[in-house]
Amino acid sequence: MKNLTNVALGIVTSIGGFLDVGAIATAALAGAAFGLQMLWVLALGTICVMFLTEMAGRLACVSHHSLVDAVRERCGFRYFSFLLVGELLVDLLVLAAEIGGVAVALHLVTGIDYRWFVPIVAFALWLLIWLGTFSIVQNGASLLGLITLAFVVGMWWVGPPWHEAMRGLLPSAPSHDAARYWFTAVGIIGALFEPFMLNFYTSGAIEEKWSLKDIPMNRVTAVLGMGFGAVIAFSIVILSALTLGPHGIQVDSYEQAAFMLVQPFGSWGIPLFAACLGTACFGASLQVALNLAYLFSQGFGWNWSENLKPHEDARFAITYTLAIPLGAVLVVMLGDPLQITTFSMALNALLAPVIVFPLLILMNDRHYMREYRNHVVGNVFVSAIVVIAFLIAAVAIPLEVLGG
Amino acid sequence: MRLSIVRTAGVLFAVPPTMLRLCAAIATVVILAGCSQSPDKAAKEARDAAGSWGATLSAAAERWGSGEISTSYFQSVVTQARTSLKKEAQSARTSGGDAAAAPVEAISAHVEAISDAAARGDRAAAIQAAHAAASAVPAHKTPPVARPQ
Numbered sequence: 224m225k226n227l228t229n230v231a232l233g234i235v236t237s238i239g240g241f242l243d244v245g246a247i248a249t250a251a252l253a254g255a256a257f258g259l260q261m262l263w264v265l266a267l268g269t270i271c272v273m274f275l276t277e278m279a280g281r282l283a284c285v286s287h288h289s290l291v292d293a294v295r296e297r298c299g300f301r302y303f304s305f306l307l308v309g310e311l312l313v314d315l316l317v318l319a320a321e322i323g324g325v326a327v328a329l330h331l332v333t334g335i336d337y338r339w340f341v342p343i344v345a346f347a348l349w350l351l352i353w354l355g356t357f358s359i360v361q362n363g364a365s366l367l368g369l370i371t372l373a374f375v376v377g378m379w380w381v382g383p384p385w386h387e388a389m390r391g392l393l394p395s396a397p398s399h400d401a402a403r404y405w406f407t408a409v410g411i412i413g414a415l416f417e418p419f420m421l422n423f424y425t426s427g428a429i430e431e432k433w434s435l436k437d438i439p440m441n442r443v444t445a446v447l448g449m450g451f452g453a454v455i456a457f458s459i460v461i462l463s464a465l466t467l468g469p470h471g472i473q474v475d476s477y478e479q480a481a482f483m484l485v486q487p488f489g490s491w492g493i494p495l496f497a498a499c500l501g502t503a504c505f506g507a508s509l510q511v512a513l514n515l516a517y518l519f520s521q522g523f524g525w526n527w528s529e530n531l532k533p534h535e536d537a538r539f540a541i542t543y544t545l546a547i548p549l550g551a552v553l554v555v556m557l558g559d560p561l562q563i564t565t566f567s568m569a570l571n572a573l574l575a576p577v578i579v580f581p582l583l584i585l586m587n588d589r590h591y592m593r594e595y596r597n598h599v600v601g602n603v604f605v606s607a608i609v610v611i612a613f614l615i616a617a618v619a620i621p622l623e624v625l626g627g
Numbered sequence: 628m629r630l631s632i633v634r635t636a637g638v639l640f641a642v643p644p645t646m647l648r649l650c651a652a653i654a655t656v657v658i659l660a661g662c663s664q665s666p667d668k669a670a671k672e673a674r675d676a677a678g679s680w681g682a683t684l685s686a687a688a689e690r691w692g693s694g695e696i697s698t699s700y701f702q703s704v705v706t707q708a709r710t711s712l713k714k715e716a717q718s719a720r721t722s723g724g725d726a727a728a729a730p731v732e733a734i735s736a737h738v739e740a741i742s743d744a745a746a747r748g749d750r751a752a753a754i755q756a757a758h759a760a761a762s763a764v765p766a767h768k769t770p771p772v773a774r775p776q
Contacts, residue, residue: 258771334699387772464771471682471766478707
């Protein structure tokens, strides 16, 4: 019974924690600009993230190492420093985007400039991590994130064309604006397998002392949790395709994206969108800030645990204490949280091979995984998707960014 | 074949020099292609952005008129439209000249009227001005099922 409760909690928190600013922004952008045509990218990315999450969890269950810890040990400190720099830059941008997302959510309901909320959000974030434990941070934020199921309800309310949605699951070439199509595709994939998420997941597994007996639970959580979570992202694409695109509204700002819930929910639409955006981004910003602390602490061999008091792992606490204001400064300096989001999600796709290939090496290493090593299907599928996403990102990012 | 060795990630990859040169050439072409934006492309992007903001203002004014969105939210949309259109006009003018920026200016001309109507609480005037903005530059509407080319 206790196991069943744990599995249920795992699935529920995966659903609630699935969405973040990147998933909401890229799905809304895709639906408004390309209708249902990009659903296949989401489907492909979801299958890939199921594989990756299951692998990362299995690594923690079998080897009792977090991903970064194992990568540093297996690939050496030189490779770790390369990973550290890349992930530090991308995670700070993602943290800025998430803090910006919460601030924009507050702006949507109050009308006050989002920049005024940035320091308040950053302080609340820091305070919760400083005072909270891992289960409060992880489960509390994810349970609140269940409000994002409003997107699924909204989609049912609007009445999606199921047949056409199914056709959208088949890969297709862009109907127009190829550069933007592929940039958006890269953003969707980058939002699905954000590198921070893999290390955060394994660190969480270590925090919660997962062992071999947790392997089945990890598998069920990865498949069902991520699968159900992806339904929310599908709903955003469909809602956006049905309520924004046909009216000629493109998503250049969150004010435009918020309209997708006005048709199904009327006057509740904007507050609901703000609540979804705010809770999803707050939960994700907790994870990114903590992941930065995990990254440094595990890499340099410091004490680390969100369950310890800050004075017991002082350097861990100092890392997130410095990272959060840095993220806040970035969102104010760079401006336009939506652009920060789309750019950082595309960068995620560029960084993905740096973290995914060492993971694959570890998953095939007898020393770490014993008889729980990967099957060939997982290796080939994940490698193919990550390489393709990297190549598209390498071409689409300069085209989209430098070409304006 | 002479191979140059690139040491990355503690793993040795053997990469032929011709392959390295080809990669560098592709990267250069991609970056150069990305750096230059043709006037036609600038004009199209400006027209698309203008049309989208016109449609947004029109939808927002109608929703405000029917009480589905609050006054503060409607004002936020108008402010965001003004900021984005200003940025878009500057960018279009730089890349494609005044002609490219014309659709953006056409929408911007109506934004002040919408903003004034919102400040006065005059919903009918806001809807009228927003509809005028939307018809000044018709938006490119994306059907839910876009057919691949």
